[in-house]
Amino acid sequence: MWCRTLDLDRGGHxxxxxxxxxxxxxxxxxxxxxxxxxxxxxxxxxxxRVLDAIAALGFVRNESARQLRAGSSRTVGLVxxxxxxxxxxDVARGVEDVVNAAGLALVLCNSDDRPEKEAAHLGLLAxxxxxxxxxxxxxxxxPQLDTLRDRGIPVVLVDRRAPGPDQCxxxxxxxxxxxxxxxxxxxxxxRRIAFVGGHAALPQVQERHAGVASAVREVPDAExxxxxxxxxSVAGGREAAARVIGLPAARRPTAAVCANDLLALGVLxxxxxxxxxxxxxxxxxxxxxxDFAAAAAVPLxxxxxxxxxxxxxxxxxxxxxxxEGHRHEQPVFEPVLVVRESSMVRRDVAADREGAA
Amino acid sequence: MWCRTLDLDRGGHxxxxxxxxxxxxxxxxxxxxxxxxxxxxxxxxxxxRVLDAIAALGFVRNESARQLRAGSSRTVGLVxxxxxxxxxxDVARGVEDVVNAAGLALVLCNSDDRPEKEAAHLGLLAxxxxxxxxxxxxxxxxPQLDTLRDRGIPVVLVDRRAPGPDQCxxxxxxxxxxxxxxxxxxxxxxRRIAFVGGHAALPQVQERHAGVASAVREVPDAExxxxxxxxxSVAGGREAAARVIGLPAARRPTAAVCANDLLALGVLxxxxxxxxxxxxxxxxxxxxxxDFAAAAAVPLxxxxxxxxxxxxxxxxxxxxxxxEGHRHEQPVFEPVLVVRESSMVRRDVAADREGAA
DNA sequence: CACCTTCCATGAAACGATTCACACGCGGTG
DNA sequence: CACCGCGTGTGAATCGTTTCATGGAAGGTG
Numbered sequence: 001m002w003c004r005t006l007d008l009d010r011g012g013h014x015x016x017x018x019x020x021x022x023x024x025x026x027x028x029x030x031x032x033x034x035x036x037x038x039x040x041x042x043x044x045x046x047x048x049r050v051l052d053a054i055a056a057l058g059f060v061r062n063e064s065a066r067q068l069r070a071g072s073s074r075t076v077g078l079v080x081x082x083x084x085x086x087x088x089x090d091v092a093r094g095v096e097d098v099v100n101a102a103g104l105a106l107v108l109c110n111s112d113d114r115p116e117k118e119a120a121h122l123g124l125l126a127x128x129x130x131x132x133x134x135x136x137x138x139x140x141x142x143p144q145l146d147t148l149r150d151r152g153i154p155v156v157l158v159d160r161r162a163p164g165p166d167q168c169x170x171x172x173x174x175x176x177x178x179x180x181x182x183x184x185x186x187x188x189x190x191r192r193i194a195f196v197g198g199h200a201a202l203p204q205v206q207e208r209h210a211g212v213a214s215a216v217r218e219v220p221d222a223e224x225x226x227x228x229x230x231x232x233s234v235a236g237g238r239e240a241a242a243r244v245i246g247l248p249a250a251r252r253p254t255a256a257v258c259a260n261d262l263l264a265l266g267v268l269x270x271x272x273x274x275x276x277x278x279x280x281x282x283x284x285x286x287x288x289x290x291d292f293a294a295a296a297a298v299p300l301x302x303x304x305x306x307x308x309x310x311x312x313x314x315x316x317x318x319x320x321x322x323x324e325g326h327r328h329e330q331p332v333f334e335p336v337l338v339v340r341e342s343s344m345v346r347r348d349v350a351a352d353r354e355g356a357a
Numbered sequence: 358m359w360c361r362t363l364d365l366d367r368g369g370h371x372x373x374x375x376x377x378x379x380x381x382x383x384x385x386x387x388x389x390x391x392x393x394x395x396x397x398x399x400x401x402x403x404x405x406r407v408l409d410a411i412a413a414l415g416f417v418r419n420e421s422a423r424q425l426r427a428g429s430s431r432t433v434g435l436v437x438x439x440x441x442x443x444x445x446x447d448v449a450r451g452v453e454d455v456v457n458a459a460g461l462a463l464v465l466c467n468s469d470d471r472p473e474k475e476a477a478h479l480g481l482l483a484x485x486x487x488x489x490x491x492x493x494x495x496x497x498x499x500p501q502l503d504t505l506r507d508r509g510i511p512v513v514l515v516d517r518r519a520p521g522p523d524q525c526x527x528x529x530x531x532x533x534x535x536x537x538x539x540x541x542x543x544x545x546x547x548r549r550i551a552f553v554g555g556h557a558a559l560p561q562v563q564e565r566h567a568g569v570a571s572a573v574r575e576v577p578d579a580e581x582x583x584x585x586x587x588x589x590s591v592a593g594g595r596e597a598a599a600r601v602i603g604l605p606a607a608r609r610p611t612a613a614v615c616a617n618d619l620l621a622l623g624v625l626x627x628x629x630x631x632x633x634x635x636x637x638x639x640x641x642x643x644x645x646x647x648d649f650a651a652a653a654a655v656p657l658x659x660x661x662x663x664x665x666x667x668x669x670x671x672x673x674x675x676x677x678x679x680x681e682g683h684r685h686e687q688p689v690f691e692p693v694l695v696v697r698e699s700s701m702v703r704r705d706v707a708a709d710r711e712g713a714a
Numbered sequence: 715c716a717c718c719t720t721c722c723a724t725g726a727a728a729c730g731a732t733t734c735a736c737a738c739g740c741g742g743t744g
Numbered sequence: 745c746a747c748c749g750c751g752t753g754t755g756a757a758t759c760g761t762t763t764c765a766t767g768g769a770a771g772g773t774g
Contacts, residue, residue, distance in 0.1 A: 015428075015509070017759090017760055018761060018762095027724090028724045028725060029760090029761080029762095030762080031722085031724075034722090034723085036762095041721085041722075042722075043721080043723090046722080046723080058504065058507075058508075060480075060483045060508070061484050061760090062486060062759085062760050062761070063486070063761095064421045064422075064485070064486060064759085065421075065425050065761040065762085066760080066761055066762075067421035067761090068422050068425050068729050068759090068762095069729050069760085069763080070729085070761090070762075071372075071729075073421065083446050084443060084447065084648075086441060086443070089440050090441065092467075093440065093441070096467065100477075105481050106466075107462070107465075108464075109463075110450070110453065120457075124462050126417045127417055127419070128420045128421070129419060129420070147415065151415075151417070152372070234648055265652045268652075269651070269652050269653075269656070291591055292591075292649050294626070295622045295623065295625075295626050296652075299626070374729090375732095376730075376731095384754090385754045385755060386730090386731080386755080387733080387734090387754060387755065388752085388754075389731090390731060390733080391752095391753085393731090394732075398751085399753085403753080418730090419729085419731070421730080422729070422730035422759090423730080423731055423732075424731095424759095425729090425730080425731080425758095425760065425761090426730085426732050426758070428759075
């Protein structure tokens with residue numbers, strides 16, 4: 001009978017290996033492995049004997065060893081631009097559902113929209129030989145992504161269009177989204193419209209801007225003011241709103257389309273703080289339709305993207321990349337405008353009130 | 358000279374190992390490892406030769422192999438109750454700062470306040486032999502945590518008091534927090550106060566409740582109504598507010614302390630929707646002071662906890678557990694009440710208005 | 715009885731990095 | 745000249761799991 005005293009690791013703690021289990025159950029390590037991975041090829045009797053030993057020793061499979069052998073890990077990486085933005089946590093939840101169902105784990109990484117942090121995270125994921133990477137990249141598409149693909153690690157872009165047909169990407173039609181938001185405001189009679197963008201290099205922002213701009217161009221007497229605060233956050237929105245308020249009344253926009261809901265919430269907050277009534281004196285449309293948009297005390301109109309679905313679809317494509325005969329897909333979701341109170345008032349009505357005040 | 362053609366993995370992709378590097382540089386594997394881990398013991402000449410080979414082959418260290426040898430991974434797990442709650446993403450950011458600075462990676466897991474998911478995540482983290490686990494546990498403290506500790510994996514509780522002195526935990530004084538919120542409302546003249554709790558089993562909720570209750574008891578004519586919606590979310594808040602509105606005017610509370618800001622935002626939203634003015638007719642105090650609390654158009658009063666600091670401190674304690682002579686600590690942060698518009702009006706004034714309406 | 719399946723279990727060979735005892739060469743010292 | 749020490753480099757052993765060729769026993773068939 002095989003016999004060895006249980007190893008104690010550095011700290012003096014018990015760590016049973018598959019060999020300890022085998023010893024205790026009186027079988028070979030191969031058999032223990034079989035119990036773990038293909039229980040059907042092991043006879044009932046030995047199986048229970050092994051399972052008992054596992055329970056008795058508190059054995060836990062060493063994933064590193066398993067991965068080393070398998071060549072790739074049972075983990076998927078998701079790199080997002082801003083983990084504090086509920087849009088991305090919703091995406092993450094969608095990813096998690098699919099990935100967990102496939103028996104994989106999710107490593108959530110936050111790049112903070114900074115290429116260095118992005119690069120560091122991708123490096124770690126590469127070292128971990130992750131099963132795949134989902135990423136909403138910073139403005140520039142780093143060549144690291146191609147390197148990952150060359151190494152056989154599938155990469156799927158999330159909320160970003162692919163530069164070519166040789167990869168998977170899940171995106172939303174942001175030009176359309178921008179257009180929907182702008183047309184809505186134009187229909188309500190607004191003629192001076194602001195686009196609150198921030199960090200102009202991000203394609204998502206550029207596309208939303210393009211959609212807004214093209215809708216505004218189609219209305220002869222309409223004009224567009226572009227604001228680019230430092231970051232795509234609530235603070236950025238406040239900053240932009242303060243600048244709007246500082247404009248001379250004749251040139252001041254009467255409505256804004258914001259590149260995301262955080263910006264929109266910031267704008268809303270600053271307007272209210274300065275006694276500007278929303279939507280009566282200033283209408284706001286956000287983007288993404290995060291839950292907090294509806295929860296704001298002046299509920300925000302917003303361009304809704306299927307946040308969880310975006311994550312789910314991206315994860316499904318990622319898993320499919322491993323399969324034989326995979327064909328790259330680049331689904332584009334159509335956004336929908338959700339109208340709430342923050343843009344409910346017609347501009348002509350608003351103008352009347354303004355005149356009365 | 359050592360010679361082998363580069364391996365192609367299953368998919369036909371290049372994957373250089375340390376042996377390939379050694380072969381290309383004309384040195385032994387041990388030397389390559391030394392270049393990677395203790396560059397100082399290798400002579401300038403060989404070092405550059407090896408580094409060139411690494412660059413030429415696009416070699417990336419295989420973390421699994423490294424971990425297998427080392428016995429534990431360079432990863433820390435963080436398990437939170439609700440990744441959609443910005444409180445936890447802020448905590449995560451604090452953790453990330455410390456953990457990254459120490460050269461470790463963070464795996465963020467979401468238990469959704471469900472013990473099964475929590476257990477599954479802890480299982481995976483154990484298999485990965487993570488360096489440590491930070492967790493805001495569900496109501497019951499699962500024995501799995503002790504098992505992890507027995508295996509030598511340090512565990513630190515986050516936003517939760519430890520049941521005994523033999524572990525680290527980072528918490529906030531939630532009884533005090535509840536008391537601060539209630540006293541504030543009582544001072545403003547409110548006498549019928551609601552506590553919006555939800556999932557009563559969570560100690561955090563119980564403590565906040567206890568604080569509120571004890572403050573209310575100290576004022577002779579004050580009374581407390583407890584509401585427990587299904588979940589600690591915006592939807593839960595709306596549910597609770599609807600119930601408040603349904604109460605007969607004589608018994609209806611004039612203010613609420615909510616167990617977190619999501620609930621508070623939901624209450625706010627529902628009140629506004631029903632034309633109840635906040636704070637004139639109904640005052641609200643939230644808990645956690647997430648960024649969205651200040652960003653709400655009726656900015657929310659809230660009990661502030663140092664969210665990032667909580668995460669940072671927890672991560673520091675976790676890293677310290679590995680060191681010789683570590684002593685368990687259980688710091689408790691003092692929360693601070695941040696008064697904003699949602700609770701700004703004195704009740705006597707509010708009563709006047711009500712009478713006038 | 716010989717032969718063939720079927721069913722189970724075995725044990726050695728990977729996987730890739732780290733570590734450590736050892737060896738080599740060279741300059742300095744007694 | 746013998747010896748020592750120092751600076752470098754070597755290569756085998758090791759971590760724990762999976763896989764696969766092999767072997768043996770039991771049962772069925774001609």
